[in-house]
Amino acid sequence: MTDLTSLTLAEARDALKKKEITSVELTGAYLKEMEAAGALNAYVTVTAEKAMEMARASDAKLQKGEGGPLEGVPLGIKDLFCTKDVQTTACSHILEGFVPPYESTVTANLWRDGAVMLGKLNNDEFAMGSSNETSHYGAVVNPWRRQGSDAKLVPGGSSGGSSAAVAARLCAAATATDTGGSIRQPAAFTGTVGLKPTYGRCSRWGIVAFASSLDQAGPIARDVRDAAIMLRSMAGHDAKDTTSVDRLVPDYEAALAGGVKGLSVGIPKEYRVEGMPKEIDDLWTRGIEWLKAAGATVKEVSLPHTKYALPTYYIVAPAECSSNLARYDGVRYGLRVEGRDVTEMYENTRAAGFGAEVKRRILMGTYVLSAGYYDAYYLKAQKLRTLIARDFTEAFSEVDVLLTPTAPSAAFAIGEKTDDPLSMYLNDVFTVTVNLAGLPGISVPAGLSGEGLPLGLQLIGRTFDEETLLRAARAIEEAAEFTAAPGAWWRA
Amino acid sequence: MSVDQKTVRHIARLARIAVRDDELEALAKELNGILDWVEQLGEVDTADVEPMTSAVAMAMKMRDDVVTETNLQKEVTRNAPGAEDGFFVVPKVVE
Numbered sequence A: 001m002t003d004l005t006s007l008t009l010a011e012a013r014d015a016l017k018k019k020e021i022t023s024v025e026l027t028g029a030y031l032k033e034m035e036a037a038g039a040l041n042a043y044v045t046v047t048a049e050k051a052m053e054m055a056r057a058s059d060a061k062l063q064k065g066e067g068g069p070l071e072g073v074p075l076g077i078k079d080l081f082c083t084k085d086v087q088t089t090a091c092s093h094i095l096e097g098f099v100p101p102y103e104s105t106v107t108a109n110l111w112r113d114g115a116v117m118l119g120k121l122n123n124d125e126f127a128m129g130s131s132n133e134t135s136h137y138g139a140v141v142n143p144w145r146r147q148g149s150d151a152k153l154v155p156g157g158s159s160g161g162s163s164a165a166v167a168a169r170l171c172a173a174a175t176a177t178d179t180g181g182s183i184r185q186p187a188a189f190t191g192t193v194g195l196k197p198t199y200g201r202c203s204r205w206g207i208v209a210f211a212s213s214l215d216q217a218g219p220i221a222r223d224v225r226d227a228a229i230m231l232r233s234m235a236g237h238d239a240k241d242t243t244s245v246d247r248l249v250p251d252y253e254a255a256l257a258g259g260v261k262g263l264s265v266g267i268p269k270e271y272r273v274e275g276m277p278k279e280i281d282d283l284w285t286r287g288i289e290w291l292k293a294a295g296a297t298v299k300e301v302s303l304p305h306t307k308y309a310l311p312t313y314y315i316v317a318p319a320e321c322s323s324n325l326a327r328y329d330g331v332r333y334g335l336r337v338e339g340r341d342v343t344e345m346y347e348n349t350r351a352a353g354f355g356a357e358v359k360r361r362i363l364m365g366t367y368v369l370s371a372g373y374y375d376a377y378y379l380k381a382q383k384l385r386t387l388i389a390r391d392f393t394e395a396f397s398e399v400d401v402l403l404t405p406t407a408p409s410a411a412f413a414i415g416e417k418t419d420d421p422l423s424m425y426l427n428d429v430f431t432v433t434v435n436l437a438g439l440p441g442i443s444v445p446a447g448l449s450g451e452g453l454p455l456g457l458q459l460i461g462r463t464f465d466e467e468t469l470l471r472a473a474r475a476i477e478e479a480a481e482f483t484a485a486p487g488a489w490w491r492a
Numbered sequence B: 001m002s003v004d005q006k007t008v009r010h011i012a013r014l015a016r017i018a019v020r021d022d023e024l025e026a027l028a029k030e031l032n033g034i035l036d037w038v039e040q041l042g043e044v045d046t047a048d049v050e051p052m053t054s055a056v057a058m059a060m061k062m063r064d065d066v067v068t069e070t071n072l073q074k075e076v077t078r079n080a081p082g083a084e085d086g087f088f089v090v091p092k093v094v095e
Helices: A009-017 A023-035 A048-063 A105-112 A160-167 A184-190 A224-234 A252-258 A278-293 A306-327 A342-353 A356-369 A375-395 A421-428 A432-437 A466-480 B005-014 B021-043 B073-077
Strands: A043-046 A074-078 A116-121 A173-178 A193-196 A216-221 A264-268 A297-301 A401-405 A441-448 A454-461
Touching: A009 A023, A009 A048, A009 A224, A023 A043, A023 A048, A023 A074, A023 A116, A043 A160, A048 A116, A074 A160, A105 A173, A105 A224, A116 A160, A160 A173, A160 A184, A160 A216, A173 A193, A173 A224, A184 A193, A184 A441, A184 A454, A193 A224, A193 A466, A216 A224, A224 A252, A224 A441, A224 A466, A252 A466, A264 A278, A278 A297, A278 A401, A278 A441, A278 A454, A278 A466, A306 A356, A306 A375, A306 A421, A306 A432, A306 B021, A356 A375, A356 B005, A356 B021, A375 A432, A375 B021, A401 A466, A421 B021, A441 A466, A454 A466, B005 B021
Parallel strands: A074 A116, A074 A173, A264 A297, A264 A401
Antiparallel strands: A043 A116, A173 A216, A193 A216, A193 A441, A401 A454, A441 A454
């Protein structure tokens, strides 16, 4: 076999089990591709030695017919996941040099199941961004380009390293996190599948915290099956995270066979927003037709508080971020910039260590939580959250899943939206509702824009019903027959 | 509601982030832009709505209040910019 990196995760797993390939060969092939893909800036740390060591250990098990569900499969890990003895920075200057003495639960679950770590993937600083341009290590470049153009495009964010690496075949699949759309929007921008599970499905322990009531880990993968396989290994109860749920982890891959016959799909009318490009609207209509043709029934539903989701999010997320990021004080880890006294040391450290977007959100969060404003902003936003979640509960009394576009546009150019925070925030208009309500959502590549860029459709499911979500996603995938791939210009 | 430069200085102080005087104007403008935009939440009557306290309905789990991991002093201090004898070193805080 010559092109090992073209295998999906499922194909690689099966070939490894059958001993048609070895993990050392597969891992070596990925490391070679990664070395040639510096132009994408997808990886911030490459752990080549560790990868080969893990691959050899996997091969020894596979040789004996042993090994876990991901035995020998090489993965990329978002730099938000703490990895024992491997630098973890959340792509912030303030965490530079931080080498965790512990492993995040999600990555520990992946290694338990036999996966191999290739390295750490770039992301927006502390996962705050929708384009991967706020990373201390520089922007990630989308492997996709507009037809006839060599303009550099963003891979989406905050999991832009994960989405770019999966799209450019620099790993079999990647871990990612999603606080307002950070798995699904980058997946849509790169023609990959991104799954944000129900809040509580994956443990948050050992993941650098951004907004704790919204953060959730999930996979970015090449197809729906691969995402299902990844989720099964990532998910599970963890005593170290009180919000992780004590519920059996189903065999998500087995659930894919179910089909969508008789499934009821809701189309939220409030997602037909003003100024939505026609090609996104057309894609959505095609998605509806595909699900109907596969045997689902489709009906319009209403989520009346949708327009308030984004402003609600931009109170809740900064508030929680300002609280979570208080820990970066120049004392326990990372950067320290001295001052005349301890307070000035804190102030200098945080001024030098955080980037502009992170500072903006900390200040915003500090303001909305400050004396006299708490009720007007934070409490108000948490009440809106109740209403937004109630809209979904009512919709799910009528339908099984919801179908929407993932993002309001295809990937945009690097630098195009960095001047105006609000225009950047609008990227998350279709995804952020899901985080506020704690629901699972998935983005599936469904077509190409007029300029030849991938576009995604999003499905939203009931709490802890990732199985139905994945079945519906599989139906979209089968109908869309999305086989386009970016030209490997970065290898030149 | 709108924030002026004095308020930005105050919240930056609360957030322990040093800001230069020449950054205040731009920060105030950005924060006001976001605050003006979130004002629209005022349109919604939430008088009888309970604030959300958990994204997914779940009972808070309790565990026994016992030490589970011990002797991690070396690991805990190994990333500190200043550490001595297993302690964090900070600038002098009392005279």
